[in-house]
Amino acid sequence: MRWVCLLFPRLALEGALRRRANPEAPFALIDGPAPRQCIRAANRAARDQGVKPGQARGFAEALFNAPLFKAPDAAPLSKAPNAAPDRGSRSGSSQRLETAPFDAESVERWRRRLATWAYGFSAQVSLHYPHALVFEIASSLDLLGPWPRLEARLRAELAELGFSHRLVIAHNPAAARVLVNAHDGLAVDEGGLESALATLRLERAGLGSIDADRDIVQTLKRSGFQRLGELFALPRSALARRFGAGLMRHLGELRGEWPLALDYHRPTPRFSRTFEFDRPVYAITGLTFPLKRLLQELSVFLMGQDAGVERFRLMFELEDGPAQPVEIGLVSAQRDPDTLLELTRSQLERVRLAGPVMRLTLFAPRLSAYAPIRRELLEGPARQAQAWATLHQRLVARLGEPVLKPLVEYREHRPEMAVLHGAGPRARDARAGAPRPGWLASVPQRCDDDVVQLLAGPERIESGWWDGGDIRRDYYLAQWADGRHAWVWCEPGRQGWYLHGWFG
Incomplete structure:
Protein backbone atom coordinates (compact mmCIF):
# COMPACT_ATOMS: atom_id res chain seq x y z
CA MET A 1 0.00 0.00 0.00
CA ARG A 2 1.07 3.56 -0.66
CA TRP A 3 -0.42 6.48 1.24
CA VAL A 4 -0.51 10.12 0.22
CA CYS A 5 -0.63 12.82 2.87
CA LEU A 6 -1.75 16.33 1.94
CA LEU A 7 -1.07 19.01 4.54
CA PHE A 8 -2.94 22.33 4.26
CA PRO A 9 -1.03 24.85 6.41
CA ARG A 10 -3.24 27.83 5.42
CA LEU A 11 -6.61 26.13 5.11
CA ALA A 12 -8.52 28.49 7.42
CA LEU A 13 -7.31 31.62 5.60
CA GLU A 14 -7.67 30.25 2.08
CA GLY A 15 -11.12 28.88 2.80
CA ALA A 16 -12.21 32.33 4.01
CA LEU A 17 -10.65 34.03 0.98
CA ARG A 18 -12.69 31.83 -1.38
CA ARG A 19 -15.82 33.49 0.02
CA ARG A 20 -14.62 37.02 -0.65
CA ALA A 21 -15.38 39.02 -3.77
CA ASN A 22 -11.79 40.34 -3.92
CA PRO A 23 -9.31 37.82 -2.46
CA GLU A 24 -6.41 40.16 -3.29
CA ALA A 25 -7.60 42.89 -0.89
CA PRO A 26 -5.89 43.03 2.54
CA PHE A 27 -7.54 40.46 4.80
CA ALA A 28 -6.77 38.71 8.09
CA LEU A 29 -8.34 36.16 10.41
CA ILE A 30 -8.60 37.17 14.06
CA ASP A 31 -8.85 35.00 17.15
CA GLY A 32 -9.25 35.37 20.87
CA PRO A 33 -11.64 37.20 23.24
CA ALA A 34 -12.96 40.59 22.15
CA PRO A 35 -10.69 42.80 24.32
CA ARG A 36 -7.54 40.93 23.25
CA GLN A 37 -8.15 39.81 19.70
CA CYS A 38 -5.01 39.11 17.71
CA ILE A 39 -4.11 38.19 14.13
CA ARG A 40 -4.14 34.47 13.44
CA ALA A 41 -3.38 34.55 9.69
CA ALA A 42 -3.13 37.20 6.96
CA ASN A 43 -3.02 37.18 3.17
CA ARG A 44 -0.16 38.56 1.10
CA ALA A 45 -1.64 42.04 0.69
CA ALA A 46 -1.93 42.40 4.47
CA ARG A 47 1.52 40.93 5.15
CA ASP A 48 3.07 43.38 2.67
CA GLN A 49 1.78 46.18 4.93
CA GLY A 50 3.40 44.64 8.01
CA VAL A 51 0.55 42.53 9.41
CA LYS A 52 1.86 39.39 11.12
CA PRO A 53 0.32 36.52 13.11
CA GLY A 54 0.23 37.28 16.81
CA GLN A 55 -0.19 41.04 16.42
CA ALA A 56 -2.98 42.79 18.27
CA ARG A 57 -5.93 43.53 16.02
CA GLY A 58 -5.86 47.25 16.79
CA PHE A 59 -2.17 47.53 15.92
CA ALA A 60 -2.66 45.66 12.62
CA GLU A 61 -5.57 47.93 11.63
CA ALA A 62 -3.52 51.01 12.55
CA LEU A 63 -0.87 50.00 10.01
CA PHE A 64 -3.34 50.89 7.25
CA ASN A 65 -4.18 54.30 8.72
CA ALA A 66 -0.89 55.61 10.05
CA PRO A 67 1.33 57.64 7.66
CA LEU A 68 4.73 56.30 6.80
CA PHE A 69 7.10 58.75 8.54
CA LYS A 70 10.33 59.71 6.82
CA ALA A 71 13.14 62.08 7.73
CA PRO A 72 12.83 65.45 5.97
CA ASP A 73 16.04 64.95 4.00
CA ALA A 74 14.90 61.48 2.82
CA ALA A 75 12.09 62.79 0.62
CA PRO A 76 12.90 62.59 -3.11
CA LEU A 77 13.33 66.15 -4.44
CA SER A 78 12.58 65.30 -8.06
CA LYS A 79 9.17 63.73 -7.46
CA ALA A 80 6.33 65.51 -9.25
CA PRO A 81 3.58 67.01 -7.06
CA ASN A 82 0.85 64.87 -8.62
CA ALA A 83 2.84 61.63 -8.85
CA ALA A 84 1.36 58.47 -7.38
CA PRO A 85 2.70 57.39 -3.97
CA ASP A 86 5.41 54.77 -3.86
CA ARG A 87 4.24 51.17 -4.07
CA GLY A 88 3.96 49.77 -0.58
CA SER A 89 3.66 53.17 1.07
CA ARG A 90 0.91 53.32 3.66
CA SER A 91 0.32 57.06 3.32
CA GLY A 92 -2.70 57.99 1.25
CA SER A 93 -3.80 54.36 0.88
CA SER A 94 -7.51 53.93 0.31
CA GLN A 95 -7.46 50.28 1.36
CA ARG A 96 -8.25 49.10 4.82
CA LEU A 97 -7.73 45.80 6.55
CA GLU A 98 -10.77 43.53 6.39
CA THR A 99 -11.04 40.95 9.17
CA ALA A 100 -13.16 37.92 10.01
CA PRO A 101 -13.17 35.65 13.07
CA PHE A 102 -11.40 32.33 12.88
CA ASP A 103 -14.02 29.57 12.61
CA ALA A 104 -12.85 26.04 13.49
CA GLU A 105 -16.12 24.53 12.17
CA SER A 106 -15.52 26.18 8.80
CA VAL A 107 -12.05 24.62 8.65
CA GLU A 108 -13.54 21.17 9.23
CA ARG A 109 -16.13 21.79 6.52
CA TRP A 110 -13.38 22.61 4.08
CA ARG A 111 -11.47 19.48 5.10
CA ARG A 112 -14.56 17.38 4.41
CA ARG A 113 -15.01 19.03 1.03
CA LEU A 114 -11.39 18.35 0.15
CA ALA A 115 -11.87 14.77 1.32
CA THR A 116 -14.79 14.51 -1.12
CA TRP A 117 -12.45 15.77 -3.85
CA ALA A 118 -9.81 13.18 -2.86
CA TYR A 119 -12.51 10.48 -3.00
CA GLY A 120 -12.26 10.82 -6.77
CA PHE A 121 -8.76 9.33 -6.55
CA SER A 122 -9.18 6.77 -3.77
CA ALA A 123 -11.93 4.97 -1.88
CA GLN A 124 -9.81 5.09 1.32
CA VAL A 125 -9.70 8.74 2.37
CA SER A 126 -9.28 9.62 6.05
CA LEU A 127 -9.54 12.79 8.13
CA HIS A 128 -7.71 11.14 11.03
CA TYR A 129 -5.03 13.84 11.30
CA PRO A 130 -5.83 17.55 11.88
CA HIS A 131 -5.07 19.98 9.03
CA ALA A 132 -4.38 17.07 6.67
CA LEU A 133 -5.81 14.31 4.49
CA VAL A 134 -4.40 10.83 4.01
CA PHE A 135 -5.56 8.46 1.28
CA GLU A 136 -4.36 5.17 -0.19
CA ILE A 137 -3.35 5.43 -3.84
CA ALA A 138 -1.59 2.18 -4.86
CA SER A 139 -4.84 0.58 -6.03
CA SER A 140 -5.52 3.56 -8.34
CA LEU A 141 -2.13 3.94 -10.03
CA ASP A 142 -2.97 1.48 -12.83
CA LEU A 143 -5.99 3.62 -13.73
CA LEU A 144 -4.66 7.11 -13.04
CA GLY A 145 -1.12 6.64 -14.27
CA PRO A 146 2.33 6.50 -12.64
CA TRP A 147 2.91 8.55 -9.50
CA PRO A 148 4.68 11.55 -11.13
CA ARG A 149 1.71 12.10 -13.46
CA LEU A 150 -0.81 11.68 -10.63
CA GLU A 151 1.17 14.03 -8.37
CA ALA A 152 1.11 16.71 -11.08
CA ARG A 153 -2.64 16.27 -11.44
CA LEU A 154 -3.24 16.55 -7.68
CA ARG A 155 -1.18 19.72 -7.45
CA ALA A 156 -2.82 21.29 -10.51
CA GLU A 157 -6.34 20.69 -9.21
CA LEU A 158 -5.49 22.00 -5.73
CA ALA A 159 -3.87 25.10 -7.24
CA GLU A 160 -7.03 25.71 -9.30
CA LEU A 161 -9.11 25.39 -6.14
CA GLY A 162 -6.83 27.91 -4.43
CA PHE A 163 -5.33 25.80 -1.61
CA SER A 164 -1.61 25.77 -0.82
CA HIS A 165 -0.35 22.40 0.36
CA ARG A 166 2.55 20.05 1.00
CA LEU A 167 2.51 16.47 -0.24
CA VAL A 168 4.34 13.24 0.62
CA ILE A 169 3.78 9.61 -0.36
CA ALA A 170 4.95 6.73 1.87
CA HIS A 171 4.05 3.12 2.66
CA ASN A 172 1.89 3.87 5.70
CA PRO A 173 -0.27 6.86 6.68
CA ALA A 174 1.52 7.65 9.95
CA ALA A 175 4.91 7.95 8.22
CA ALA A 176 3.44 10.08 5.42
CA ARG A 177 1.89 12.42 8.00
CA VAL A 178 5.11 13.11 9.91
CA LEU A 179 7.33 13.32 6.81
CA VAL A 180 5.11 16.03 5.31
CA ASN A 181 6.03 18.23 8.29
CA ALA A 182 9.55 18.55 6.86
CA HIS A 183 9.25 17.69 3.16
CA ASP A 184 7.21 18.53 0.09
CA GLY A 185 7.13 16.18 -2.90
CA LEU A 186 8.99 13.36 -1.13
CA ALA A 187 8.21 9.85 -2.43
CA VAL A 188 9.60 7.16 -0.10
CA ASP A 189 9.86 3.51 -1.06
CA GLU A 190 9.62 0.77 1.53
CA GLY A 191 13.36 0.23 1.75
CA GLY A 192 14.13 3.90 2.38
CA LEU A 193 11.34 4.59 4.88
CA GLU A 194 13.34 4.16 8.10
CA SER A 195 16.28 6.25 6.86
CA ALA A 196 13.87 9.06 5.85
CA LEU A 197 12.22 8.95 9.27
CA ALA A 198 15.58 8.85 11.05
CA THR A 199 16.48 12.37 9.90
CA LEU A 200 13.32 13.95 11.37
CA ARG A 201 13.75 16.21 14.37
CA LEU A 202 11.66 15.16 17.36
CA GLU A 203 9.44 18.26 17.33
CA ARG A 204 8.31 17.32 13.80
CA ALA A 205 7.78 13.63 14.46
CA GLY A 206 4.21 13.79 15.76
CA LEU A 207 5.15 12.95 19.34
CA GLY A 208 2.99 15.66 20.90
CA SER A 209 -0.15 13.52 21.00
CA ILE A 210 1.40 10.55 22.79
CA ASP A 211 0.95 11.69 26.38
CA ALA A 212 -1.36 14.55 27.31
CA ASP A 213 0.05 14.76 30.86
CA ARG A 214 3.63 15.49 29.91
CA ASP A 215 5.65 16.95 27.06
CA ILE A 216 7.36 13.84 25.69
CA VAL A 217 9.45 15.89 23.26
CA GLN A 218 11.01 17.99 26.03
CA THR A 219 11.58 14.85 28.12
CA LEU A 220 13.46 13.20 25.24
CA LYS A 221 15.49 16.34 24.52
CA ARG A 222 16.55 16.61 28.15
CA SER A 223 17.76 13.05 27.81
CA GLY A 224 19.97 14.06 24.86
CA PHE A 225 17.84 12.92 21.91
CA GLN A 226 17.30 15.21 18.90
CA ARG A 227 16.19 12.99 16.00
CA LEU A 228 14.10 9.88 15.47
CA GLY A 229 17.11 7.88 14.27
CA GLU A 230 18.62 8.11 17.75
CA LEU A 231 15.49 6.48 19.20
CA PHE A 232 15.51 3.75 16.54
CA ALA A 233 19.07 2.85 17.56
CA LEU A 234 18.12 2.13 21.21
CA PRO A 235 17.02 -1.32 22.45
CA ARG A 236 13.24 -1.38 22.41
CA SER A 237 12.93 -2.87 25.88
CA ALA A 238 15.01 -0.11 27.43
CA LEU A 239 13.12 2.58 25.49
CA ALA A 240 9.74 1.20 26.58
CA ARG A 241 10.83 0.88 30.20
CA ARG A 242 12.03 4.47 30.35
CA PHE A 243 9.46 6.33 28.19
CA GLY A 244 6.38 4.13 28.19
CA ALA A 245 4.29 2.08 25.77
CA GLY A 246 2.80 5.15 24.06
CA LEU A 247 6.13 6.10 22.49
CA MET A 248 6.75 2.52 21.36
CA ARG A 249 3.35 2.34 19.71
CA HIS A 250 3.97 5.61 17.86
CA LEU A 251 7.36 4.42 16.60
CA GLY A 252 5.75 1.15 15.50
CA GLU A 253 3.06 3.04 13.55
CA LEU A 254 5.73 5.10 11.80
CA ARG A 255 7.61 1.98 10.75
CA GLY A 256 4.42 0.22 9.65
CA GLU A 257 4.75 -2.45 12.34
CA TRP A 258 1.67 -1.40 14.29
CA PRO A 259 -1.65 -1.33 12.41
CA LEU A 260 -3.42 2.02 12.43
CA ALA A 261 -7.23 1.98 12.45
CA LEU A 262 -8.63 4.79 10.31
CA ASP A 263 -12.18 6.00 9.78
CA TYR A 264 -12.81 6.51 6.06
CA HIS A 265 -14.69 9.46 4.64
CA ARG A 266 -17.90 8.80 2.69
CA PRO A 267 -19.33 11.71 0.67
CA THR A 268 -22.99 12.63 1.04
CA PRO A 269 -25.18 11.92 -2.02
CA ARG A 270 -26.47 15.52 -2.15
CA VAL A 396 -31.08 25.21 -24.81
CA ALA A 397 -29.38 27.33 -22.14
CA ARG A 398 -29.85 30.56 -24.08
CA LEU A 399 -33.29 30.00 -25.66
CA GLY A 400 -34.94 27.57 -23.24
CA GLU A 401 -36.12 23.99 -23.67
CA PRO A 402 -39.65 24.82 -24.98
CA VAL A 403 -38.24 26.81 -27.92
CA LEU A 404 -36.14 24.00 -29.40
CA LYS A 405 -38.24 21.30 -31.05
CA PRO A 406 -36.18 18.34 -32.19
CA LEU A 407 -37.03 16.12 -35.13
CA VAL A 408 -37.57 12.58 -33.86
CA GLU A 409 -37.92 9.47 -35.98
CA TYR A 410 -40.57 6.86 -35.19
CA ARG A 411 -41.06 3.28 -36.25
CA GLU A 412 -43.60 4.20 -38.92
CA HIS A 413 -43.50 3.36 -42.65
CA ARG A 414 -45.40 6.47 -43.80
CA PRO A 415 -42.72 9.17 -44.23
CA GLU A 416 -44.95 12.05 -43.13
CA MET A 417 -45.73 10.15 -39.91
CA ALA A 418 -42.18 8.89 -39.24
CA VAL A 419 -40.72 12.31 -38.40
CA LEU A 420 -42.47 14.49 -35.82
CA HIS A 421 -41.57 17.94 -34.50
CA GLY A 422 -41.03 18.46 -30.78
CA ALA A 423 -41.62 14.85 -29.77
CA GLY A 424 -38.90 15.11 -27.14
CA PRO A 425 -35.64 13.24 -26.58
CA ARG A 426 -37.18 10.04 -25.25
CA ALA A 427 -39.04 9.00 -28.39
CA ARG A 428 -38.72 5.51 -29.76
CA ASP A 429 -35.67 4.38 -31.68
CA ALA A 430 -35.31 5.34 -35.32
CA ARG A 431 -36.38 2.88 -38.00
CA ALA A 432 -33.54 1.11 -39.76
CA GLY A 433 -33.83 0.49 -43.50
CA ALA A 434 -33.45 2.30 -46.81
CA PRO A 435 -31.87 5.79 -46.78
CA ARG A 436 -34.17 8.72 -46.25
CA PRO A 437 -33.75 12.35 -47.31
CA GLY A 438 -32.54 14.90 -44.82
CA TRP A 439 -35.40 17.25 -45.64
CA LEU A 440 -39.05 16.31 -46.20
CA ALA A 441 -41.57 18.59 -47.84
CA SER A 442 -44.51 19.38 -45.58
CA VAL A 443 -46.89 18.51 -48.45
CA PRO A 444 -45.86 16.41 -51.52
CA GLN A 445 -45.74 18.59 -54.64
CA ARG A 446 -46.43 17.62 -58.27
CA CYS A 447 -43.18 17.59 -60.30
CA ASP A 448 -43.80 15.84 -63.64
CA ASP A 449 -41.48 18.05 -65.71
CA ASP A 450 -38.52 18.27 -63.28
CA VAL A 451 -37.44 14.62 -63.07
CA VAL A 452 -34.50 14.03 -65.45
CA GLN A 453 -33.43 10.49 -64.50
CA LEU A 454 -34.41 7.77 -62.04
CA LEU A 455 -31.31 6.59 -60.17
CA ALA A 456 -32.76 3.96 -57.80
CA GLY A 457 -36.06 2.33 -56.95
CA PRO A 458 -38.77 1.51 -56.70
CA GLU A 459 -39.36 1.07 -52.98
CA ARG A 460 -43.01 0.31 -52.31
CA ILE A 461 -44.59 1.77 -49.15
CA GLU A 462 -48.10 0.55 -48.42
CA SER A 463 -49.40 1.26 -44.94
CA GLY A 464 -51.96 3.03 -42.76
CA TRP A 465 -55.01 0.91 -43.54
CA TRP A 466 -55.84 0.58 -39.83
CA ASP A 467 -56.35 4.31 -39.13
CA GLY A 468 -57.92 5.52 -42.41
CA GLY A 469 -54.71 7.17 -43.63
CA ASP A 470 -53.70 4.37 -45.96
CA ILE A 471 -51.18 5.04 -48.73
CA ARG A 472 -49.79 2.95 -51.63
CA ARG A 473 -46.72 4.52 -53.27
CA ASP A 474 -43.59 3.62 -55.21
CA TYR A 475 -40.62 5.78 -54.15
CA TYR A 476 -37.56 6.53 -56.35
CA LEU A 477 -34.27 8.35 -56.05
CA ALA A 478 -34.36 10.86 -58.89
CA GLN A 479 -31.99 13.37 -60.42
CA TRP A 480 -33.38 16.88 -60.77
CA ALA A 481 -32.86 19.20 -63.72
CA ASP A 482 -30.22 21.21 -61.79
CA GLY A 483 -28.35 18.09 -60.61
CA ARG A 484 -29.89 17.74 -57.14
CA HIS A 485 -31.09 14.39 -55.84
CA ALA A 486 -34.73 14.17 -54.89
CA TRP A 487 -37.06 11.62 -53.35
CA VAL A 488 -40.14 11.22 -55.55
CA TRP A 489 -43.09 8.84 -55.72
CA CYS A 490 -45.96 7.83 -57.91
CA GLU A 491 -49.01 5.68 -57.29
CA PRO A 492 -48.80 2.24 -58.91
CA GLY A 493 -50.72 2.14 -62.17
CA ARG A 494 -51.19 5.92 -62.33
CA GLN A 495 -49.38 8.77 -64.02
CA GLY A 496 -47.75 11.69 -62.20
CA TRP A 497 -44.68 12.28 -60.03
CA TYR A 498 -44.69 13.90 -56.58
CA LEU A 499 -41.68 15.46 -54.81
CA HIS A 500 -41.45 14.37 -51.15
CA GLY A 501 -37.92 15.27 -50.05
CA TRP A 502 -34.36 16.32 -50.83
CA PHE A 503 -31.10 14.51 -50.22
CA GLY A 504 -28.18 16.63 -49.04
Missing part, protein backbone atom coordinates in the same frame (compact mmCIF):
# COMPACT_ATOMS: atom_id res chain seq x y z
CA PHE A 271 -24.79 18.84 -2.73
CA SER A 272 -25.74 22.12 -1.05
CA ARG A 273 -23.57 25.22 -0.69
CA THR A 274 -24.37 28.79 0.31
CA PHE A 275 -22.58 32.06 -0.45
CA GLU A 276 -23.39 35.05 1.78
CA PHE A 277 -22.83 38.61 0.54
CA ASP A 278 -21.42 41.46 2.62
CA ARG A 279 -23.80 43.87 0.86
CA PRO A 280 -26.88 43.48 -1.33
CA VAL A 281 -26.40 42.45 -4.99
CA TYR A 282 -28.82 44.15 -7.36
CA ALA A 283 -27.91 42.62 -10.75
CA ILE A 284 -27.32 39.17 -12.18
CA THR A 285 -23.86 40.29 -13.36
CA GLY A 286 -22.84 40.73 -9.71
CA LEU A 287 -23.41 37.01 -9.12
CA THR A 288 -20.68 35.82 -11.50
CA PHE A 289 -17.95 35.46 -8.87
CA PRO A 290 -20.00 33.52 -6.28
CA LEU A 291 -21.48 31.35 -9.04
CA LYS A 292 -17.99 30.47 -10.24
CA ARG A 293 -16.95 29.49 -6.71
CA LEU A 294 -20.08 27.43 -6.05
CA LEU A 295 -19.86 25.65 -9.40
CA GLN A 296 -16.18 24.85 -8.77
CA GLU A 297 -17.18 23.20 -5.50
CA LEU A 298 -19.99 21.36 -7.28
CA SER A 299 -17.51 20.10 -9.87
CA VAL A 300 -15.15 18.86 -7.14
CA PHE A 301 -18.06 17.10 -5.44
CA LEU A 302 -19.18 15.47 -8.71
CA MET A 303 -15.67 14.26 -9.55
CA GLY A 304 -15.44 12.66 -6.11
CA GLN A 305 -18.75 10.90 -6.75
CA ASP A 306 -17.81 10.02 -10.36
CA ALA A 307 -21.13 11.55 -11.37
CA GLY A 308 -22.63 14.48 -13.24
CA VAL A 309 -25.65 16.71 -12.84
CA GLU A 310 -28.50 17.39 -15.27
CA ARG A 311 -30.54 19.74 -13.10
CA PHE A 312 -29.88 21.88 -10.05
CA ARG A 313 -31.52 24.77 -8.23
CA LEU A 314 -30.29 28.26 -7.42
CA MET A 315 -32.02 29.93 -4.50
CA PHE A 316 -31.73 33.74 -4.26
CA GLU A 317 -32.53 34.87 -0.72
CA LEU A 318 -33.65 38.48 -1.04
CA GLU A 319 -33.18 41.40 1.31
CA ASP A 320 -36.94 41.99 1.43
CA GLY A 321 -39.40 39.36 0.29
CA PRO A 322 -39.52 35.60 -0.19
CA ALA A 323 -36.65 33.62 -1.71
CA GLN A 324 -36.55 33.42 -5.51
CA PRO A 325 -35.79 29.92 -6.89
CA VAL A 326 -34.33 29.35 -10.36
CA GLU A 327 -34.14 25.86 -11.89
CA ILE A 328 -31.13 25.22 -14.12
CA GLY A 329 -31.70 22.37 -16.58
CA LEU A 330 -29.08 20.81 -18.86
CA VAL A 331 -29.51 18.60 -21.90
CA SER A 332 -27.02 15.99 -20.63
CA ALA A 333 -25.03 15.31 -17.49
CA GLN A 334 -22.16 17.77 -16.96
CA ARG A 335 -19.47 18.35 -14.34
CA ASP A 336 -16.86 20.59 -15.96
CA PRO A 337 -16.91 23.88 -13.98
CA ASP A 338 -16.35 26.13 -17.01
CA THR A 339 -19.15 24.43 -18.96
CA LEU A 340 -21.50 24.63 -15.98
CA LEU A 341 -20.73 28.33 -15.52
CA GLU A 342 -21.29 29.15 -19.19
CA LEU A 343 -24.61 27.29 -19.37
CA THR A 344 -25.81 28.74 -16.05
CA ARG A 345 -24.99 32.32 -17.05
CA SER A 346 -26.82 31.83 -20.35
CA GLN A 347 -29.96 30.69 -18.53
CA LEU A 348 -29.72 33.50 -15.98
CA GLU A 349 -29.81 36.07 -18.77
CA ARG A 350 -33.56 35.39 -18.97
CA VAL A 351 -34.04 35.85 -15.19
CA ARG A 352 -35.03 39.12 -13.56
CA LEU A 353 -34.22 39.47 -9.88
CA ALA A 354 -37.20 40.25 -7.66
CA GLY A 355 -35.03 42.27 -5.28
CA PRO A 356 -31.52 42.70 -3.82
CA VAL A 357 -29.84 39.35 -3.13
CA MET A 358 -28.20 38.72 0.27
CA ARG A 359 -27.49 35.00 -0.01
CA LEU A 360 -27.10 32.51 -2.87
CA THR A 361 -27.59 28.76 -2.40
CA LEU A 362 -26.85 26.05 -4.96
CA PHE A 363 -28.67 22.77 -4.36
CA ALA A 364 -28.25 19.59 -6.43
CA PRO A 365 -30.51 16.92 -4.93
CA ARG A 366 -30.01 14.30 -7.63
CA LEU A 367 -26.88 13.12 -9.40
CA SER A 368 -26.66 11.46 -12.82
CA ALA A 369 -24.31 8.94 -14.38
CA TYR A 370 -21.51 10.71 -16.19
CA ALA A 371 -19.61 9.45 -19.25
CA PRO A 372 -16.48 11.49 -20.05
CA ILE A 373 -16.19 12.77 -23.61
CA ARG A 374 -13.99 10.56 -25.75
CA ARG A 375 -11.00 12.38 -27.15
CA GLU A 376 -10.27 11.58 -30.79
CA LEU A 377 -6.77 11.76 -32.26
CA LEU A 378 -8.08 12.95 -35.63
CA GLU A 379 -11.04 14.98 -36.73
CA GLY A 380 -14.02 12.84 -37.64
CA PRO A 381 -17.64 11.97 -36.89
CA ALA A 382 -17.00 11.61 -33.15
CA ARG A 383 -15.52 15.13 -32.95
CA GLN A 384 -18.41 16.51 -35.00
CA ALA A 385 -20.90 14.84 -32.66
CA GLN A 386 -19.17 16.47 -29.69
CA ALA A 387 -19.41 19.88 -31.35
CA TRP A 388 -23.11 19.39 -31.99
CA ALA A 389 -23.74 18.28 -28.40
CA THR A 390 -21.99 21.43 -27.14
CA LEU A 391 -23.99 23.65 -29.50
CA HIS A 392 -27.21 21.93 -28.43
CA GLN A 393 -26.42 22.62 -24.76
CA ARG A 394 -25.75 26.30 -25.49
CA LEU A 395 -28.93 26.75 -27.53
